[in-house]
Amino acid sequence: MLELSPLRKNKVNLSDYNSQQDIDNRIMLADFTIFEHRVLEEILFSSLRASLKKFCKSLDCSESEALPVLQKLAKAGLLTIEGDSLLVDKEMRKYFEFQMTRFDEEINPDMEFLQGLLRKVPIHVLPTWYAIPRTSSNIFESILEKYLLSPQIFHRYLTDLNISNTKLHAIVQEVFSAPQLQVASSDLIARYNIDRREFEEMILWLEFNFVCCLSYQKEDDHWIEFVSPFYEWRQYLLFLQNSTPPAVSSEKISALRESDFAFVEDITAILRQAEKNPISLDSWDQGNLIPPDTARSLASLIELRPLTELHTAQKYVTQAIKKLCLVHLTRIIDGRLHPAESAKDWLQLTLENKASYLHR
Known part of the structure; x- marks a missing residue:
């Protein structure tokens, strides 16, 4: 779950650019059928001026099938229809090329995608939104350095982010709590009773604040829209989630020592003993446990529980000696454990500083 702070004032204001047209187009694309997607893709791969008849022939469809889709796209500003000619607006084609990457399962909503998202906003607005110098020679690099340079920096940014809208806050919490860190938009819209336009505005705001984004997955003859964190952050969180070892029941844990710094104290005792009289390890192969006699002697020295099994005592004392050698506090010379110069x-x-040293 993502903890969000109510303290940081947000500066992203969707009214600073033509976000309403952006929202209209996003709603249109979300509702497109597979055929409508094919029509749009054909336009994006065609020249800026094309014949309607040739266009329909390349799609293997009739004009009556293609025209309703073309009229939608004309209303969105992508093209104009003049008789048999389709005239495509160059800038709007760039806009739709970017939006269509959301439907490409081979393209992830990553930092390159984010850069394309920011290009939709007038460049003079970005320094205000993200509090970066207007003199910056590369605004995206400045944003990257300030907010996205490392997991720690980005996590701190997210925890300081203020999401005052309760529904939006709940959506973010649900996405970040989901097992795969993604939730279908239809589920969120139904669960929080949000109309489509309000939902698109919410997600657009989240995208510009680097929290979540929309992507699509094809299933049979339709697309399913999902909300998830941006690709790099989602992969990082999934890695942490999958690599974190499961909790061990306290019932299965048996404490060999009661002190909070028991291991440090035991290592100290072994090291002091080595100072007085180097410890014999003559027959010890470092890939195995130390000899039983040495284990018994050192277990008695550190006052290991009397009922501790010999094998357990061997494992524990071996671990302590290996740690002493690993951090160069001891050396094995002629089969005996001697303190090193740093010992x-x-x-x-202090115990705390000893523990810090051993944690390296």
């Missing part, structure tokens, strides 16, 4: 200074540290 004397380490022994003077």
Whole structure:
């Protein structure tokens, strides 16, 4: 779940550009059928001026089938129909080319996608939205450095983000709590009783604030729209989710030592013993457990529980000695464990600082 703060004032204002037309087009595309998508794709791959008859022939459809779709696209500003000619607006074609990447399952809504999203906004607005210098030579790089440079920086940005709209806040929490970090738009619209236009406006605001975005997955003869975090952040969270080890029941845990710094104290005791009299490890193969006699002796030294099984004591003491060698506090010379030069200074540290040193 994503924790959001009510403190940070947001500066993204959708009225700073023609967001209403953007929302109209997004709603239109979300409702498109597979055939309507084919018509749009054909326009995007065709020249700026095309014959209607040749256009329909390449789609293997009649003019009566294509015209309703073309009229929708004409209303959206992508083209004009003059007799048998289709005249495509160059700038609007760029806009729809970008929007269609949402439907390409081989293209992820990543940082390159985000850069395309920001290009829809007048460039003079971006410094205001994202509090970056107007003198920046590359606005996107400045945004990247300020908000997206590392997982820690981006997470801090998200936790400071203010989402005052309760429904929008709930949508974000649901998306970030979902097992695969994505939720179908239809489910969110129904669950929170939101009309389509309000929903598109909410998601557009989330996109410009780098929180979530829309993408589509094809299923049979239609598209399913999903809300999810941007690709890199979603992959990072899924990695953490899948690599975090499961919790171990406290009933299965048996404490060998009661002190909070027991391992540090035990290592200290072994190191002091090595100072007085180097510990014999003559027959120890470092890939195995230390010999039973040495394990018993050191277990008694550190006052390991009397009922601890020998094998458990061997594993614990072996781990302690390996750690001492790993952090260069001891050395094995001629089959004996000797303190290293750094041991004397380490022994003077507090338990907390000793623990910090061992954690390296």
